[in-house]
Amino acid sequence: MSLADNLIDPSLIPACGGPPHELFDAWRGSDPVHWNPPSESYRTPMPHASLDKGFWVLTRYQDVVDVSRNQELFSSYEGSPVIWDWEPAQLEEQRAGLMGMKSADHMAVKKLVMPPFAPGELAAFRPEIDRVAGAIVDSVAGRGECEFVFDVASKLPVFTFCKLLGVPDRLRETVFTLGNQTADTENPGHRDESGSAFYALFGIAQELAAEKRANPDGSMLSRLVNGEVDGEKLDDVNIQMFFVTLSIAGHETTRSTAAHFVRLMHEHPDQYELLSSDVDRHLPNAIEEVLRHSPPVVKFRRTVMEDTEVGGQRVAKGDKIYLSYPAANRDPAVFPDPHRFDITRENASRHLAFGSGPHFCLGARLARYQLQALLGEIVTRIPDIRPAGPMEMLKSIWFNAITRMPVAFTAEG
Numbered sequence: 001m002s003l004a005d006n007l008i009d010p011s012l013i014p015a016c017g018g019p020p021h022e023l024f025d026a027w028r029g030s031d032p033v034h035w036n037p038p039s040e041s042y043r044t045p046m047p048h049a050s051l052d053k054g055f056w057v058l059t060r061y062q063d064v065v066d067v068s069r070n071q072e073l074f075s076s077y078e079g080s081p082v083i084w085d086w087e088p089a090q091l092e093e094q095r096a097g098l099m100g101m102k103s104a105d106h107m108a109v110k111k112l113v114m115p116p117f118a119p120g121e122l123a124a125f126r127p128e129i130d131r132v133a134g135a136i137v138d139s140v141a142g143r144g145e146c147e148f149v150f151d152v153a154s155k156l157p158v159f160t161f162c163k164l165l166g167v168p169d170r171l172r173e174t175v176f177t178l179g180n181q182t183a184d185t186e187n188p189g190h191r192d193e194s195g196s197a198f199y200a201l202f203g204i205a206q207e208l209a210a211e212k213r214a215n216p217d218g219s220m221l222s223r224l225v226n227g228e229v230d231g232e233k234l235d236d237v238n239i240q241m242f243f244v245t246l247s248i249a250g251h252e253t254t255r256s257t258a259a260h261f262v263r264l265m266h267e268h269p270d271q272y273e274l275l276s277s278d279v280d281r282h283l284p285n286a287i288e289e290v291l292r293h294s295p296p297v298v299k300f301r302r303t304v305m306e307d308t309e310v311g312g313q314r315v316a317k318g319d320k321i322y323l324s325y326p327a328a329n330r331d332p333a334v335f336p337d338p339h340r341f342d343i344t345r346e347n348a349s350r351h352l353a354f355g356s357g358p359h360f361c362l363g364a365r366l367a368r369y370q371l372q373a374l375l376g377e378i379v380t381r382i383p384d385i386r387p388a389g390p391m392e393m394l395k396s397i398w399f400n401a402i403t404r405m406p407v408a409f410t411a412e413g
Helices: 010-018 021-030 061-069 088-096 103-113 118-141 148-153 155-166 169-183 196-214 220-226 235-247 253-269 269-277 279-295 364-381
Strands: 031-035 055-058 145-147 299-304 309-311 313-314 322-323 402-406 406-408
Touching: 010 196, 055 061, 061 196, 061 309, 061 322, 088 235, 088 402, 103 220, 118 155, 118 406, 145 148, 145 269, 148 155, 148 402, 155 169, 155 220, 155 235, 155 364, 169 196, 169 235, 169 322, 169 406, 196 220, 196 235, 220 235, 220 309, 253 269, 253 402, 279 364, 299 402, 309 322
Parallel strands: 055 322
Antiparallel strands: 031 055, 145 406, 299 322, 309 313
16 A cells, blocks of 8 residues: 555645545445555654554444444553544543543533533524624625635634534634644644644633633523533543543534535535525435535544454454544445435434534534535525635644635626
C-alpha cells in the first residue's frame, strides 16, 4: 500500500475532492474489514500523541452500525474515540469528553444536557433560528457575490451553539476562532503544535463555568455545571472537554453540510431544478441526501475489548476500529446506485452522518433545523447561487470540509 492509499494521509481528501470512494469501493468488494497500516512518514499534529499502530477500516454499512451499537465489545472509552494513540494524561482528557466517557457516565451526562435539544425547546427556539438565518442572507443578498463558507455557512451554527451553551456575545468570535484552530490540526502553518487553542478553550470553559455556578441561567453549560451524575458534580476536565467538543462539532459539521449543499446543487442542476419546483416538499430530504452523499465527519474510532470477529474478520483485543461514515453511506447493499445524488432517495435519512448507537449526535435535530432555515432562505432569495472560483478543502483525516468557496448570484434589488 502506498501512502496515497493510506487513510492517515491528510492530503487524501483534498486530492480526491472528498473521501476516497474508489478506494472504499475496492475494499468493500474484496476486503471490507481492511487493515490500514501505520506510516513512518506521518507525524501527528497534536502533542503527546502518536499513530504508530494500524487499524481496521469498516466500509460496510451494517458493520459500522453493529460496532457503533456495541460499546461493551467496541469501546469509545478504552482508547478514546480518536484514532491517535495518546500518552496517559492526554488519554484521560479524551475520556473526560462526552464522546469518550464510559457508557453509564455518557448516558447520565446526556440526560443533563439533552433538554435544549428536546422537540419542545427546539420548537420554541426555531423562530430565533429563522430570524438569524434571514439576517445572514440579508447581509449578502445585495452584493451578488461572497465567500460562502465564512460569510454565510458558519454564522448560524456559531450563533446557535453560543446561545444554547450560554456563551456571551463578547466571546462568540473568540470561541469560533479557537474551535476552528483546534479542528484544523493537519495543515502546516495552521497546525496547533502546542495545543494552545485547545487549552485556550479549556480556560474559557473554566471562566464560564465559574460564572454559571455563581449565577445559574438554564443554559446547557449551566445545567452541566450545576447538575449531578450519581450524586456528584462533574469535575472541571469533564466540563472543559464538553465545551471543546461543542466548540468544534457545534459549527464545523453544519457549516460543511451547507457548503456541500451549494456545491452539489451546482454539480447536479437537474436535482436543483427539482428542488426549486417545490422547496417545502423537497428540501428536508435533499438535506438528508447531502448528508448521505457528503458527510462532514469522516470517522471515529472504537477499541476492541476482547478477541472477536467483525464482518467475518478476526480482530484482537486492543485493535483499533475505524468507522468510515462516507464508505457506509455509499454501501450499495443499503443505498442502490449509491454514488448517484438523488434528492428523492427514499431511504436517504438512513445515512450515518450523525453516527449510530449510544453516541448518535445529540445535536442532529438542531442541525436539521438550522440547515432547513438557512438553505430555505438561500434557495428562495438567491436561487442562482453558484461557485465562482476555486474551492478549497480542509487537509484533514477527520473532516470532509470545504474551507473556502467563493459564490456568485443575482443580487437582490
